[in-house]
Amino acid sequence: MNKSIHIKMLEVWFATGSQHLYGPETLKQVAQHSAIVSKHLNNEEEIPVKVVFKDVLKSTEEIYNLCLDANHNKNCIGIITWMHTFSPAKMWINGLKILQKPLLHLHTQFNRDIPWGEIDMDFMNLNQSAHGDREFGFMMTRMRMNRKVITGHWQNKEVVHQIAGWTRAALGWNDWQGAKFVRFGDNMRYVAVTDGDKVEAELQFGYSVNTHGIGDLAGFIQSVRETSVTKLCEEYTALYKMIPALKKGNPKHGALRDAAKIELGIRKFLETGNFKGFTDTFEDLHGLVQLPGIAAQRLMQDGYGFAGEGDWKTVALVRAMKVMGTGLPGGNSFMEDYTYHFEPGNEMVLGSHMLEICPSIAVSKPSCEIHPLGIGGKADPVRLVFNVGAGPALNASLIDMGNRFRLVVNTVEAVKPKYELPELPVARVLWKPHPDMQTGCTAWILAGGAHHTCYSQNLSAEIIEDFAAMAGIEYVKIDQQTNLYQFKNELRWNEAVYK
Numbered sequence: 001m002n003k004s005i006h007i008k009m010l011e012v013w014f015a016t017g018s019q020h021l022y023g024p025e026t027l028k029q030v031a032q033h034s035a036i037v038s039k040h041l042n043n044e045e046e047i048p049v050k051v052v053f054k055d056v057l058k059s060t061e062e063i064y065n066l067c068l069d070a071n072h073n074k075n076c077i078g079i080i081t082w083m084h085t086f087s088p089a090k091m092w093i094n095g096l097k098i099l100q101k102p103l104l105h106l107h108t109q110f111n112r113d114i115p116w117g118e119i120d121m122d123f124m125n126l127n128q129s130a131h132g133d134r135e136f137g138f139m140m141t142r143m144r145m146n147r148k149v150i151t152g153h154w155q156n157k158e159v160v161h162q163i164a165g166w167t168r169a170a171l172g173w174n175d176w177q178g179a180k181f182v183r184f185g186d187n188m189r190y191v192a193v194t195d196g197d198k199v200e201a202e203l204q205f206g207y208s209v210n211t212h213g214i215g216d217l218a219g220f221i222q223s224v225r226e227t228s229v230t231k232l233c234e235e236y237t238a239l240y241k242m243i244p245a246l247k248k249g250n251p252k253h254g255a256l257r258d259a260a261k262i263e264l265g266i267r268k269f270l271e272t273g274n275f276k277g278f279t280d281t282f283e284d285l286h287g288l289v290q291l292p293g294i295a296a297q298r299l300m301q302d303g304y305g306f307a308g309e310g311d312w313k314t315v316a317l318v319r320a321m322k323v324m325g326t327g328l329p330g331g332n333s334f335m336e337d338y339t340y341h342f343e344p345g346n347e348m349v350l351g352s353h354m355l356e357i358c359p360s361i362a363v364s365k366p367s368c369e370i371h372p373l374g375i376g377g378k379a380d381p382v383r384l385v386f387n388v389g390a391g392p393a394l395n396a397s398l399i400d401m402g403n404r405f406r407l408v409v410n411t412v413e414a415v416k417p418k419y420e421l422p423e424l425p426v427a428r429v430l431w432k433p434h435p436d437m438q439t440g441c442t443a444w445i446l447a448g449g450a451h452h453t454c455y456s457q458n459l460s461a462e463i464i465e466d467f468a469a470m471a472g473i474e475y476v477k478i479d480q481q482t483n484l485y486q487f488k489n490e491l492r493w494n495e496a497v498y499k
């Protein structure tokens with residue numbers, strides 16, 4: 001899975017702040033302790049990348065050089081800092097000013113407990129993070145720096161869990177830098193929320209979105225070999241429950257071959273252009289016999305970003321969230337709030353799309369089917385149909401507010417469908433928004449959240465919050481604690497903040 005995502009070589013750097021004042025003996029101990037802490041974190045399986053101990057930093061020059069190296073190093077996705085002893089923070093100004101990578105301030109201490117019977121001034125001089133980290137914190141606050149602060153003992157599981165979450169956010173952020181997304185055709189005609197400022201997005205997020213005519217893609221599809229199509233159809237048959245009409249020798253098998261050909265063509269296009277995701281639109285399919293259904297679904301499962309109707313912001317978000325969720329159970333998918341169930345006391349949303357929901361969130365083996373599509377005026381598209389399991393999840397939406405981007409999150413509880421949905425020809429998921437249907441949906445509408453989202457089974461709201469902080473954009477959360485009165489004020493006050 002996630003064939004298009006590579007994180008093995010990536011690392012976060014661990015750097016400890018100090019100063020020369022303490023003398024070589026103390027500094028040696030600081031270095032030893034730092035090596036132990038970083039090694040412990042590196043050995044924690046929950047943290048998805050390597051944790052590499054860099055150095056004990058004792059001067060303005062050393063700090064500056066580390067930040068310079070971090071910026072320059074392609075494998076470094078962020079730095080973790082800790083002031084074991086006191087590190088006068090004016091020494092940090094030059095380095096922090098140029099630092100381009102996310103920063104996590106780990107507010108910890110080597111000793112978990114105070115050694116009550118033995119504590120003396122030597123111990124006190126060595127274990128100073130209680131005030132050393134405050135000096136460091138002041139400097140970043142003074143500099144108005146976005147950073148993550150995690151407090152607690154480094155062996156505490158909850159601390160490790162939080163560090164792992166921040167690391168995942170940094171993975172997503174790293175993946176966006178220099179990323180390329182392709183748009184086949186333009187935004188769906190007249191639609192507002194899927195559109196936006198691609199120039200500003202590139203400035204703010206580091207990824208680019210460019211258009212290729214659908215004819216360019218059609219050319220790739222036409223040059224796919226028939227033998228490759230046959231092979232992929234066999235793969236479909238092995239992986240999915242195939243409805244009889246699509247099987248070899250049956251009347252619709254040609255449509256399955258068309259779908260396979262489209263998948264191979266898009267895949268080749270993405271690989272050739274080094275794209276991390278794509279969007280298409282049913283309004284512009286010249287040269288394609290059917291709207292990509294199973295193709296978009298399977299490419300998403302391989303880690304590519306996708307969204308329909310030219311929605312490039314959601315393409316990028318789906319990709320980033322897939323990268324952030326690498327290796328975790330559960331999946332991330334393009335999603336759309338489709339239809340409501342307003343039964344009193346049992347309100348919920350049915351999420352789906354015309355075709356393109358990612359099988360990474362399927363609860364069981366998908367069924368490969370073909371059905372008519374009422375729009376687009378093309379041949380019936382092949383798609384994977386499945387249900388999605390119950391459990392905690394969230395929806396995230398990235399919108400363009402004109403003067404800024406806003407990331408909206410709503411935590412939800414997915415529920416198992418009570419009834420079969422025999423006539424519904426698409427993959428679907430049922431969820432109950434937090435804190436309840438009325439409040440959750442009202443808050444979402446007030447925040448301007450889109451109908452398109454990325455639905456995640458394995459990312460917490462805190463990871464998305466960390467990600468928004470790295471991007472330096474507005475983040476609003478709708479969860480169990482949301483109160484509409486306060487939420488409306490938050491939106492109002494944010495208008496002033498971002499003026």
Ligand code: MN
Binds near residue numbers: 308309336452
């Ligand atoms: Mn849509």
